[in-house]
Amino acid sequence: MPDAPIYLDNHATTRTDPRVVAAMLPFFTERYGNAASVAHRFGWEAGDAVDRAREQVAALIGAEPSEIVFTSGATEANNLAIKGTARAAALQTGGIAHPGHLVCSAVEHRAVLDPMRRLAREEGWELTVVPCDGFGRISAEAVAGAITDRTVLVSVMAANNEVGTINPIGAIGRLCRDLGVAFHTDASQAVGKVPIDVEEDAIDLLSLTAHKIHGPKGIGALFVRRRGRRARLVPLVDGGGHERGLRSGTLPVPLVVGLGKAAELASQEGPVDCDRMRALRDRLDREIRSRLPEGGIRRNGHPTEGLPNNLNLSFEGVEGEALLMGLRGVAVSSGAACSSAGPESSHVLRAMGVPEELARASLRFGLGRFSTAEDVDRAAIEVAARVRALREGSEAGLLTRTGLARPDL
Numbered sequence: 001m002p003d004a005p006i007y008l009d010n011h012a013t014t015r016t017d018p019r020v021v022a023a024m025l026p027f028f029t030e031r032y033g034n035a036a037s038v039a040h041r042f043g044w045e046a047g048d049a050v051d052r053a054r055e056q057v058a059a060l061i062g063a064e065p066s067e068i069v070f071t072s073g074a075t076e077a078n079n080l081a082i083k084g085t086a087r088a089a090a091l092q093t094g095g096i097a098h099p100g101h102l103v104c105s106a107v108e109h110r111a112v113l114d115p116m117r118r119l120a121r122e123e124g125w126e127l128t129v130v131p132c133d134g135f136g137r138i139s140a141e142a143v144a145g146a147i148t149d150r151t152v153l154v155s156v157m158a159a160n161n162e163v164g165t166i167n168p169i170g171a172i173g174r175l176c177r178d179l180g181v182a183f184h185t186d187a188s189q190a191v192g193k194v195p196i197d198v199e200e201d202a203i204d205l206l207s208l209t210a211h212k213i214h215g216p217k218g219i220g221a222l223f224v225r226r227r228g229r230r231a232r233l234v235p236l237v238d239g240g241g242h243e244r245g246l247r248s249g250t251l252p253v254p255l256v257v258g259l260g261k262a263a264e265l266a267s268q269e270g271p272v273d274c275d276r277m278r279a280l281r282d283r284l285d286r287e288i289r290s291r292l293p294e295g296g297i298r299r300n301g302h303p304t305e306g307l308p309n310n311l312n313l314s315f316e317g318v319e320g321e322a323l324l325m326g327l328r329g330v331a332v333s334s335g336a337a338c339s340s341a342g343p344e345s346s347h348v349l350r351a352m353g354v355p356e357e358l359a360r361a362s363l364r365f366g367l368g369r370f371s372t373a374e375d376v377d378r379a380a381i382e383v384a385a386r387v388r389a390l391r392e393g394s395e396a397g398l399l400t401r402t403g404l405a406r407p408d409l
């Protein structure tokens with residue numbers, strides 16, 4: 001068996017921390033009660049564990065435990081925030097003031113863009129998509145320009161999952177608060193890596209997910225503001241009235257415990273992890289460049305306002321698909337994992353004005369808590385070798401086509 005590829009795709013998902021798994025295990029086989037059972041010890045144990053996890057998640061973002069709603073992940077949290085807010089607003093006005101207006105950014109994950117577009121298509125909402133700058137950043141001024149007196153909700157992600165650019169969400173949050181517009185942020189990539197405080201940043205709704213912070217897949221949370229101006233939501237799932245009626249269904253206690261533990265570790269170790277990842281990220285960039293001719297590599301994203309674990313590079317003179325598929329020893333993505341199935345280039349890179357050909361020839365490296373210097377060095381060698389081989393190949397092809405060289409020579 002050849003060695004397992006080096007995992008540098010931590011924006012897609014992360015390895016569950018063994019300490020998280022250890023915290024989860026007893027809740028499968030020993031403390032397997034239903035957290036909603038109030039009549040026996042099994043239920044109390046599960047309920048206590050859920051309470052603790054709610055505190056751990058709340059502490060990571062400066063929320064109160066009662067403001068945390070557990071969901072299946074960030075996709076569901078985003079859907080609940082967006083559809084829930086829009087439908088609550090439509091109810092409040094009895095449909096009279098409809099159509100209302102929604103705002104999101106051009107660099108959002110599809111888990112924000114798609115629910116927004118569905119509301120526009122099927123429920124009569126007007127949608128404004130705010131453009132980014134060349135670094136993928138959304139300015140508070142651009143958001144201000146999009147808000148009208150009918151705007152109900154603004155959604156701007158805290159940090160981008162492709163190019164790592166961090167948005168000024170505090171400025172955007174305060175702007176929305178001043179104008180009486182609800183503010184949602186998809187903080188899936190940012191929590192644990194960028195300081196976020198829902199009070200200081202004036203956030204009304206915030207989505208996060210465990211599997212991007214070394215927790216398990218299938219569990220996430222939506223912060224729903226209760227202090228001050230309360231966020232109003234219509235639930236997507238009705239049933240037993242769990243999670244204050246906002247998300248019915250028996251809580252997956254082991255997963256909830258895993259999210260709590262992952263959040264606690266992110267609170268405690270995030271700053272140290274970030275320093276390590278930033279150094280490794282810079283090393284990866286340096287090692288790749290040192291093996292290739294100067295020029296011909298473009299760094300996508302913001303030079304200073306970026307996630308410490310992100311490196312997004314475009315390589316001139318290579319074909320994107322061939323580049324990605326040829327990298328046997330390194331697990332990376334081109335653009336977002338979720339859209340790499342389609343032939344389309346990244347909507348984020350396009351919004352940033354990256355030329356189509358370069359956008360296609362881009363690789364997204366994502367470091368994690370378990371990345372090592374050895375991983376980075378080995379990845380740099382393989383990436384550089386692959387880029388060199390493809391460039392030489394296309395040069396040879398070019399020479400062949402122009403008749404300057406024969407294929408058998």
Ligand SMILES: *Cc1c(COP(=O)(O)O)cnc(C)c1O
Pocket residue numbers: 011012072073074075076109111157160161186188189209210212218219220
């Ligand atoms: C991964 C990710 C999501 C989706 O999260 P799931 O928990 O997999 O549903 C949404 N938004 C961003 C920015 C992400 O990185």
